[in-house]
Amino acid sequence: MWLSQLSNFKNEDEGKVLSTRVVIVRHGESNFNILSKIQGRGNYDRPELQSVLTDKGKHQAKLAGRALANLGIDVAYASPLVRAQHTAQIILSENFQPPVLNTTEGLLEIDLTEWESMIASDVKEQFPEKYHFWQNEPEKFQLGDRYPILDLFEQAKALWAEILPKHEDKTILLVGHSGINRALICSAIGIPVSLYHNIHQVNCAISVLNFQGSSINEGVQLESLNLVSHLQDLTESPLPPLKKNNNGPRLLLVRHGETEWNRQKRFQGQIDVPLNNNGHAQARLASEFLAKVKIDKAFSSPMLRPKDTALEILSKHPNIKLELFDELKEISHGLWEGKFEHEIEAEFAGQLAFWQSQPETVQMPEGENLQQVWDRVAVIWQKIVESVPAGETALVVAHDAVNKAILCLLFGFTPEQFWIFKQGNGGVSVIDYPQGAQGKPVLQSCNITTHLSEGILDRTAAGAL
Numbered sequence: 001m002w003l004s005q006l007s008n009f010k011n012e013d014e015g016k017v018l019s020t021r022v023v024i025v026r027h028g029e030s031n032f033n034i035l036s037k038i039q040g041r042g043n044y045d046r047p048e049l050q051s052v053l054t055d056k057g058k059h060q061a062k063l064a065g066r067a068l069a070n071l072g073i074d075v076a077y078a079s080p081l082v083r084a085q086h087t088a089q090i091i092l093s094e095n096f097q098p099p100v101l102n103t104t105e106g107l108l109e110i111d112l113t114e115w116e117s118m119i120a121s122d123v124k125e126q127f128p129e130k131y132h133f134w135q136n137e138p139e140k141f142q143l144g145d146r147y148p149i150l151d152l153f154e155q156a157k158a159l160w161a162e163i164l165p166k167h168e169d170k171t172i173l174l175v176g177h178s179g180i181n182r183a184l185i186c187s188a189i190g191i192p193v194s195l196y197h198n199i200h201q202v203n204c205a206i207s208v209l210n211f212q213g214s215s216i217n218e219g220v221q222l223e224s225l226n227l228v229s230h231l232q233d234l235t236e237s238p239l240p241p242l243k244k245n246n247n248g249p250r251l252l253l254v255r256h257g258e259t260e261w262n263r264q265k266r267f268q269g270q271i272d273v274p275l276n277n278n279g280h281a282q283a284r285l286a287s288e289f290l291a292k293v294k295i296d297k298a299f300s301s302p303m304l305r306p307k308d309t310a311l312e313i314l315s316k317h318p319n320i321k322l323e324l325f326d327e328l329k330e331i332s333h334g335l336w337e338g339k340f341e342h343e344i345e346a347e348f349a350g351q352l353a354f355w356q357s358q359p360e361t362v363q364m365p366e367g368e369n370l371q372q373v374w375d376r377v378a379v380i381w382q383k384i385v386e387s388v389p390a391g392e393t394a395l396v397v398a399h400d401a402v403n404k405a406i407l408c409l410l411f412g413f414t415p416e417q418f419w420i421f422k423q424g425n426g427g428v429s430v431i432d433y434p435q436g437a438q439g440k441p442v443l444q445s446c447n448i449t450t451h452l453s454e455g456i457l458d459r460t461a462a463g464a465l
Contacts (some may be wrong), residue, residue, distance in 0.1 A: 018210040019169045020386055023071065023456075024181050025200045026098035027079075027087040028057030033203065038123060039110045039177070039360045041081060042116035049078045050082040060204035060231055061087040065094025067206065067230035067456050074170035075099050077163065079107035079150040079177060087137045087204065088175035099173075106159030109177035110152045114143050119353045139193040149183075152249070153193055156183040157216070165352040175302065185209065185225065188362070189420050190410050200444045202240050203229050204402045206456050210422075223458055225446035229289075230456070238289055238451070239430050240444040247432030249388035252290065253406060254313070254397045256305040257282035258425040258461050266340055269333030269367065274304045282426030282452055283312035289425055289428065289451035291316040296392035301399060310397040320395075327380035330399035331465060334367025341464070360415035370405070370415035377405040404427070410441045424460035 032039045032051035043049035060169070064087075073095060078088035080103045092098035115123050124131045133141040136147040163172060174184070178201045186196055188209055201207075206227040212219030229238040242250065257279030261268040275283065286309065295317045300310040302324040314320050336344050344352050348365065355362045363369045390393045398406075400423050405431065407421040408414070423429075428451075430444040449458045 019213070020164060020167065021171045021172065022174060022209045022211065023068065023073070024176065024184060024207045024209065025068075025087070025091065026178055026181050026203055026205055027081075027083040027175065028053045028064075028090075029111075029203045030054065030057055030061040030083045032117075033057075038112055038118050038119045038120060039083075040110055040112035040116040042113070042388050044081065044108065047082050048178060052245055053083055053086050055119065055164055056067050056234065057083070057087070057203060058090060060234065061090035062094060063230050063233070064204040064206060065091035067227075067450075068173070069094050069096060070455060071095075071172045071457075072097075072171055073099055074176070075102070076173040077102045077166050078175040079103075079109065079180070080105060081109060081177070084175050084177060088184045091173070091175065104159065106155060106162065106163075107174060107176040107180055108155070110148050110179035110183075112143065112148060118207060126242040131412070135197065137194065139198045147239050149179075149193055149196055152183045153187050154182060156187045159184065160188060160216050164216070164416060168214050169408075181207070185222070188220050189222050189284060190413070190417060195411055195440070198440055198442050200226050200240060200243075200442055202231075205227075205240070206230070208456065219227055220420065221422055222420055222446060224448065224456065226444060227450060227456055228445070228447060229448060229450045237293060238448075239293060239428075242432065243434050243442070246391075246432060246434045248390050248392040248436040248439060249385060249387065250433075251388070251431040252293070252295070252311065252393060252395045253403055253425045253429040253431060254395065255403050255425055255427050256303075256309040256397060257286075259305050261463045261464070262425060264340070265462070265464050266338065267333045267336045267344070269330050269337040269465065270303070271337050271400065272304050275308050278461075279425065280308070280312070283309040286421055286426045286428065287313045287316050288425045289448075290395075294393055295320055295395050297388055297394040298322045298397075299328070299394065300397040301322055301402070302326060303329055303332070303399075306399060310395065313395060313397070325384075327376045328398040328402055331370070331373050332364060332367035333403040333465065334445075336362040336364060336367065358416070359418045370401075373401055373405050374409065374415055374451075377402055378409055381406050381409065382437075385433060388437075390436060407443070407446065410443055422447050422458060424452070425456065425457040426452050426460065 030051040076099050078084045130182050144277045181201045207225045208223040210221040257275045259273040260276040261273045298320050300306045403423045404421050428448040429446045431440045
């Protein structure tokens, strides 16, 4: 069962309750990071030989702590490795009511014993075949008799099985490492091992997952991924940096600002409802957030709410022409459009429950089903990606269902998994194609809404699509 929006653990537009929030943070910059050394879990039993935080890494941890200060963390866990322990301690020192810090081997970094302390470029030169598998076919990556990334996924699943039943209805902080954090997120929402490298984790970035029950099989939502805007005084951009040797385009996927029907929780679909005052304010805030980001091309749904959001963002980029595509229009809800949930239930008894729990089964009366949305979005998204030259950045502004479909398509998800990705009004997601338009995409960040309100949580309207 897949879920959508969270508002104080209450999923108001889908009628679901999400009871457990997990905040995942990568450790701050370490001395091994700046030397491009393989860290892994090297010298696990000898802290004096482990990599340690740099001064920048300590400052990153302090900034992450400030971003999380008012969150109300109930329980905290960290990897036993020094760089993660130190990061967690600094984060909690900024919290007004910090919990006791627990240490768990479940957050240890990937085991790369044979390579640890080596320079990454030396590993690539000396072990070209193994390096290729590590970077391109992680499910086949083998060191000795071990499959480190497969093992890491099993470690992640075991940690979820341990902590979720123990801390149901709580807010949990996990401070780990790039590899284990990615394995935790992937295993929770169903991203396969083969796409392990297709999400990213920056030092001291913040990700948020919401769980309906006590296991990853009871409904999981990725509220946000790899938030870095709290680190802005250390960087030139509010977005994650491009990876080295990036040979492709970057896409900024934005959901339109709020409409009055979003606020009222009324289904709008392809009825052309304009932005309300708050929606215009969200568009202006998104514009300011992206003002220093180089934008080379721009695309939008032709409907008023995304088009006006896009034009507001482009007011800071006045020489960019906005191209409109009908294929980016919101899902057609057919006879549901203009109605509230209680009206839909009265007229189409039971269908709303299926939409909430099994969305792939619902054919909107005189409208679309999700597979039709998937099909039209897949074609136009690929067309857009192929139109953006390597090294350039494109803005794409669309709707909740369309954006969810795009994000799902990045990982081969079907309409059954529609509710996995949250998309707040005015939220920004960042998608890179480091190997070009035909290569695998990397979801750098998802649903950034920190420019819209204080704190890291998405507090936008939980209105109907």
